[in-house]
Amino acid sequence: MRAVLDEVRFLAFDVFGTVVDWRSSIARAAEPFLTGHGIEVDPLVFADEWRSRYQPSMEAVRTGVRPWVPLERLNRESLETVLARHGVDFGAVTGDELAELNRAWTRLDPWPDSVVGLTRLQRRFPIGPLSNGSIAGMLALARFGGLPWNVILGAEIAHNYKPMPQTYLRSVEAVGLRPDQVAMVAAHNADLRAARAVGLRTVFVARPLEFGPGQTADLTAEDDWDLVTGSITEVADLLGC
Amino acid sequence: MRAVLDEVRFLAFDVFGTVVDWRSSIARAAEPFLTGHGIEVDPLVFADEWRSRYQPSMEAVRTGVRPWVPLERLNRESLETVLARHGVDFGAVTGDELAELNRAWTRLDPWPDSVVGLTRLQRRFPIGPLSNGSIAGMLALARFGGLPWNVILGAEIAHNYKPMPQTYLRSVEAVGLRPDQVAMVAAHNADLRAARAVGLRTVFVARPLEFGPGQTADLTAEDDWDLVTGSITEVADLLGC
Structure with a gap:
């Protein structure tokens, strides 16, 4: 595991596209x-x-x-x-x-690696969505797909939408941590850029089929994110979970 | 199961005293x-x-x-x-x-029936704390004791403390339900009185040792709560989980 992630105590997930195939x-x-x-x-x-x-x-x-x-x-x-x-x-x-x-x-299907990857990660880290979805929406999605969240953070906690800084910062504050103790896991470079700008750690999960076979954006990591992966199970591998 | 609980879609728990032995x-x-x-x-x-x-x-x-x-x-x-x-x-x-x-x-120990009871209930109902504890505090407590919450509601969501009505109502709203679709589970009659006053369903769990062997308050249900039980496993029994 990269030393920059040593302090991480919470994994925050983008959901639409990163965890589920909308x-x-x-x-x-x-x-x-x-x-x-x-x-x-x-x-x-x-x-x-x-x-x-x-x-x-x-x-x-x-x-x-x-x-x-x-x-x-x-x-x-x-x-x-x-x-x-x-x-x-x-x-x-x-x-x-x-x-x-x-x-x-x-009622969005998780990607095939999501539930197994989150379940592995959750043994070692508390996990939760840091999504633009509402608490009710995230809860329903978790029940539908079997996503083992420990808590639901994100837009409704902050009353603003990503990539506004307060959406990340208010979520980090809600779990009682510093920004560098939280890793944002997302398939979108813009989400990670905004998270990094306010001090969070960054984990990229490539989802090259999120927008179908003709997808042109977010095919690869566009910056030196702290981890670059192709699935949530690979995140678990790289974090030793 | 009592008909008054037929519409319940979420179980909200008091935590200090009800789920854990502080x-x-x-x-x-x-x-x-x-x-x-x-x-x-x-x-x-x-x-x-x-x-x-x-x-x-x-x-x-x-x-x-x-x-x-x-x-x-x-x-x-x-x-x-x-x-x-x-x-x-x-x-x-x-x-x-x-x-x-x-x-x-x-770092408060769950009562002996809490984790098994919540785990059974959680198969059928989404569950979460509706506590005066903070999100960070509830998350830490869940990790410490293995409490399988799906979401964390309560005081921090509402920015006010029970028994203020908005603490219950804002939590209910956050999960996208009506008050009569949420059951408050608590060992304290005052908590249930406040929850019922704003329309929630009510489940009493007797915890006669919460305050030690000399406890005088909340030894029994003081009103006709929708369910009256002696443990969270009994709640699961009575709800058919």
Whole structure:
């Protein structure tokens, strides 16, 4: 293990993309809805369209233009935006149907290495999400996929979204540690850059299929992260768990 | 299972006294300190004295006279108050010693039925502390005792202490449920009264030795709580887990 990680006492995880495969899971959940309403779009493309609203939807909260709202609310607004672009007749769609489709974000399959890797890591380190997802969303996702979190940190604790510094710092403070005692584990270079900027340690997990076979971003580590891996089990290997 | 509990989707636990035996654990941790500094008091009496400052120490935060501070801070102040009453020479005690003794609150033994009971309950319900302890304190306690929480709720989520209504309501909101979908599990009638007042379901666990053999309060259920039990394993029995 690299000496820079010797002081680490908590592992904080990005979740969407790093721990769970949102793309195929959202496509699976959307398929019957799209078919049922005659919306002619590949469910995987629909998942990409919905997800493409993810970062922009948080921006008004990050900048303080909009007060804190949890991610479910932003996801629901993004869903309606995307459906509107496909010319959906909202008179023919019930609120319950939209709420149910939005709950797809609580039923995302873990990547094949996630549960075994987290279970190994958790024997030695307390672990928790440091995600933009809400506490309720992270809890539901953990129950769905069997993710053995010890605590749920992240955006709802800080009432702001990553990559704002306070999202990391408030999470670190909540577990009673210094930033250099917490390692951020993520598949996204921007997340690690923001975490490092406020003093956290950094672990990269490559997820080259998160955005499908045509993925162009985050294929490799873009900086000298403290650990660079290809799976959560490899993180466990390298940390001696 | 009683019909009133049919809608329950989350079990929220009081921790100090309900899940862990603070009295004997604090006495064990305090004994070498007391001996080392020549403080002539039974360690169990010392534990009771320290604990007797618990409820009053939170009052200024509850009433808004004092801004939110986590329980560690209040415990530390209470420790110094109690030591001062015993005429301790603070010049002979280091800050590190006091900090270490204060950390005894993160090393409290679970009652014998707690881990097995929680583990059984957790297969069917998500579970978490709804305690006045901090997130860091609850996490440390879980790691120490092997408590299989899925999430940590309570005072730090709400920035106020039980029995203030918002401590329960903000915790319920954080897991995305209605109050009647959450059961509060506690050994203290006052905790259950406050939880019921804002709509939560109520499960009493008798802990007649929490305050030692001379305990006079909370020996029995003082109201018609939704479940009345003598252990967390009995809660699991009655909920069919």
